[in-house]
Amino acid sequence: MNPIPEPSVVVMIGASGSGKSTLTRTWPADYRLELDSYRWAVSGDAGDQEATADAVALLDAVLQRRLARGLTCVVDATNTRFDVRKQLIEVAHTHQLPASAIVMTTTLEQCLARNARRPDNRRVPDAVVRHQFQQIAAARPGLRAEGFDHVVTDDQLMRLRPLLQRSVDRIHPDQQADGDHTEHARRILARRFFGEDLADAFHWTNLRPNHDPVGALAVGRDEITLVYRTSAPDPMDWGFEAQVPCLGGCAGPAWVPVRSPMDLLAVYDDDFPEDVVRCDRCITAGVAAREAV
Template sequence: MLNTLGLPPNSLIALIGCAGSGKSSLSAMFPRSWVLSSDRHREDVADDAGDQSANSDAWNLLYARLDARLGRGLPAVVDATSADASDRAQLLTRARRHGAPAVALVLDVDVSEALRRNALRPPSRRVPPAVVVQQHSRIAAADLAAEGFARVVRSGELPVLSTVLHRLAAEHGTRTDLIEATFGTEAARLITWDVPSRAPEHRTATLAAGGEELLLRYQDGGDPYDHRFEVEVGGCPNDADCPGPAWSPVHHLGDLLAAQAGNPANESRCDACEGDEYGI
């Protein structure tokens, strides 16, 4: 996987971004066993991912797992803010100790968007806005290459969404059941029902990762045997003059991957064509 992304094998990959920058969705590119999350380790030791009093125990656990993986020559992805040079130095020290290349994967996000996302978090995980701004500024000013990172990569340089879909499709195959069962537990974490809906007469949801997104809608025409998700695939497939949009059924992650690549696996249907001069 790392070779496909142009990253060194057996790397320590530090996700670097302020609170609300999208580190958790970006980490979905990688197998869960690779990802060492400070939030998840706080939850592991204190049953609350937002319990800052658990930081010491959580980081001790994270560092122990990091050393174990790097010591075995396995890649590790550290999902934490890493806004301070001192925190990054701890990671770099461990990378050098184990002879692992250190990669800084920096989240490209405007501070206004990070603040918006942070405001939507549960209260226990919400970071004061002034701290988010400070984190964003410190990361922007950091000279990561001079600190010792072998590679500095911006999230916008990577095919995040297609990588997530490739990985999840390989892991979950064509398992079906509504969001979680249709697309799998991990994919469900990246899908949010839209409020209000973005399409007339249907519930819609957005699948987003790394600044890319797919718009889904849940198709329920009243027939209990014809409930399904559809993905928006662009303009009308029948007439270039028709404004669209067109939708294609998606039954599993492989269908989402095909749609994201611009080659829907199933026949597309244009809403604007229904019952008018563009009739299919």
């Protein structure tokens, strides 16, 4: 059961490190108004506190225009301040939509621990986290009186199913286009190793039965040929190799294992350790020569 009505204005309330963003991301991307994202949009740095005023202005502009269309907005910010919450409630009601508060129940210790694991620019001083936590604890009993139509805690929500459903919906069209599960699984493979952006630039070029599949990472006139090696006995050792010129000087292609975007960059820059390069032709020739003796 989902106690959050749609459309509505959903106001996340939680200290830094309380897991607001993880929960927010169970809603579709266009629903999510994340203050950090707008900080990033205006300044290039999601943790830039100096950019907060501009970020709030952007968030507010998007909020107004979505609500005018009757679309749900999930406002992902700490929302610890009474005046900030009051304004969000008023905007919702102006558009005849309910305002829902979702209060994070994460403990202070968990918030501090998660905050400590963040990159430098996203880490908030512990004292700030403590203060946010206290502000929210104090505000919690009065949220209904502030004007929220619904007040729920994160542990009352069942959000995994919509998240799973959306992932299924997103994958489905690909699967249709590719025609079979094998092709789809191979697409996922590139994404797993190299991430979403690079996977978009990747396509399979040569899929033959009983041969390792070959693909290319291609943008404009740049291209790196990749093969997915499945010959190792342990599937944990399977992985991509990138084609490079043979260091032994033969005309044949040589291969370098690539397990990450960093490895791909090294291949592009010609900056990989020589001892990882393996040439099929030279090895074959060497073995043949030894066997002939």
